[in-house]
Amino acid sequence: MKSEQKADVAEESGVLSHAIATDLRDGILTGQYRPGTRVRQDELAERYGTSRIPVREALRDLESEGLVVLIPNRGAWIAKIDMQECVEIYKIRERIEPLALSESVPRMDQETINMLTVLVSKIQMVTEVEDFLKYDREFHLLSIRSARMPTLYAMIERFWNTTQHYRRAYSQLIGNSGQWIIHDEHGLIMEAIKRRSAADAEELLRIHIRRTRLQLERDGHILLSAL
């Protein structure tokens, strides 16, 4: 991300600000930008070989996604959400992701179910934290994609993005050994999906997110140093 040329961020839309936003978002989610880091328009403009205009628009986009904080006449910082906000987001997810899943299950095709099954086993076999984050995210987002609720999907994706740092820190903290409960829960959800039981899948996901939130509220103070 840092050493790339202008050509590397070229994209389908052809609009520079979108390309810059995409690259920056990726950099934030993969942890290359730490929360709280100041971001200067000049530096980014130089890095991408553009003027500050598209950089400014990219930063505004990311601000609306909750990944960047802009203060007028002051500048931009990588968003640094606190534990309270993280808990708030989990409470919201606890309500909306079950909705998305319940609308998705009856519309899901066999190919998607197969892909989800593969992801569940990948998550079990994973050793690297970054891989866990990637596959876990893919599993949850794919499981709700068949709902065909674009607004809801965008919201949920946004929440996964803004809490990414917390999930990374927590995954590193508990390690692979502490994740057996996640595997069991994924297995149960997967089984409910295969039975086409939207109600069971919804309830299991609610419990899954709720348990994670309570765990976070309990152990969260340990994470403070990592963020």
Add this chain to the structure above:
Amino acid sequence: MKSEQKADVAEESGVLSHAIATDLRDGILTGQYRPGTRVRQDELAERYGTSRIPVREALRDLESEGLVVLIPNRGAWIAKIDMQECVEIYKIRERIEPLALSESVPRMDQETINMLTVLVSKIQMVTEVEDFLKYDREFHLLSIRSARMPTLYAMIERFWNTTQHYRRAYSQLIGNSGQWIIHDEHGLIMEAIKRRSAADAEELLRIHIRRTRLQLERDGHILLSAL
């Protein structure tokens, strides 16, 4: 909005794009801009006496709020959501507004309860559609404000904004006489709030939103001409 000078959009932040966004948003919500209307950067820049730069940034802000649709190299239009998207939003509201209310009720002070009571009676006595929209919105948003969940609050406000046109059209359609059920529901919610029963208030609000959605799905086709 249309005949205002630059000075009229001056604001606390001092940033022109914010002032323009605020004014445009107001114009959209009050119905001065119809959904589907094309918005040209030059016209707005001239109207506000600025260059196109702050106009573009304002339009991007409004796009992220779902009030404007931007297509690269093509231009900007006032967002025109279809019935399917409207129903989707009501399904989401059905899940998250009850959460907000249940977190708000135990934290609500007496002054807020008094203001809500006043709003309920104002809604009952209202004759103009615009007044109904205003007070109904104020009531619902104020009732959840004590939850102190800023992310959730912003989401809900956004949904009220993007579905504003539908509420206006539907209110005009059914008129004052058809709104007795809304008054009854508001009364029941108010009573639950005064009893400090978060659970009852939450459930009543869920039913309130759900009933509205079902009504919309049933009668929605009539609205098509108005939008």
Add this chain to the structure above:
DNA sequence: TGAGTCAATTTTGGATACATTAATGTAGCC
């Protein structure tokens, strides 16, 4: 008459240059 092509016009996207604001450093004063 109608579809397709190409030039002219309009509109948006981006670069450069300037203005404005906030932060930093320095000198003067109590």
Add this chain to the structure above:
DNA sequence: GGCTACATTAATGTATCCAAAATTGACTCA
């Protein structure tokens, strides 16, 4: 020594100008 006031610096915000893309309309040809 520390505080305030002012000058300096550095960053963001905006205006103007240019480039690129899309729309429009005229024109050609079947």
